Each structure stands twice: as C-alpha cells, then as structure tokens.
Amino acid sequence: MCILSNKLEEMLNAAKLNELIHKKELEEEKKSSLLWVLAIIGAVAAVAAIAYGVYRYFTPDYLDDFDDDFDDDFDDDFYDDDEVVEIKSDSKAENPEA
Secondary structure: HHHHHHHHHHHHHHHHHHHHHHHHHHHHHHHHHHHHHHHHHHHHHHHHHHHHHHHHHHHHOHHHHHHHHHHHHHHHHOOOOOOOOOOOOOHHHHOOOO
C-alpha cells in the first residue's frame, strides 16, 4: 500500500510540475510574440526614418532660391548707401551741468 501511495504522490507531483512548466511556456510564448511585434515595428520605423533622411538630403530646396531673388531687389529700393543722415542733439541734454 505504501508503494502505491508513493507512486500516486509522484504522479501528482509530476502532473503539478508539468502544469507549471506548461504555464511558463505559455508566458514565454506571449512575451516572445510581443517582442517580435515590437522588433518589426522598430525596424519599419528605422527604415522609414532613413528613407526620409535620404529624401531630405537629395531634394533641392527651391524656397531658398526663390527668397534670394526678391531680397536683392527689395534692399536696393529702400536703402541708399550714399545718403547720410545727421542727428542733431540738444546741448543741454548732453551736458546737464550747464
């Protein structure tokens, strides 16, 4: 009888151990699938960032050329380098003791 109870206990312990191992496998499988999903999303984001960087590097910036054409004409109309402006000041404001 003792042998049967020992065998029964061993079988129950083995079943409990098997359940614990199976639970750990399920948890690891869930973690593994989540890790794969995050790795794929990260890889796609990295490829997109690299593609955008290459695109920005090789695409000419037409706005700079457009602004430069009008800046030269605009400055010439309003500013004359030959014109000198003199500012007259009040002598009392410069010398408060007088």
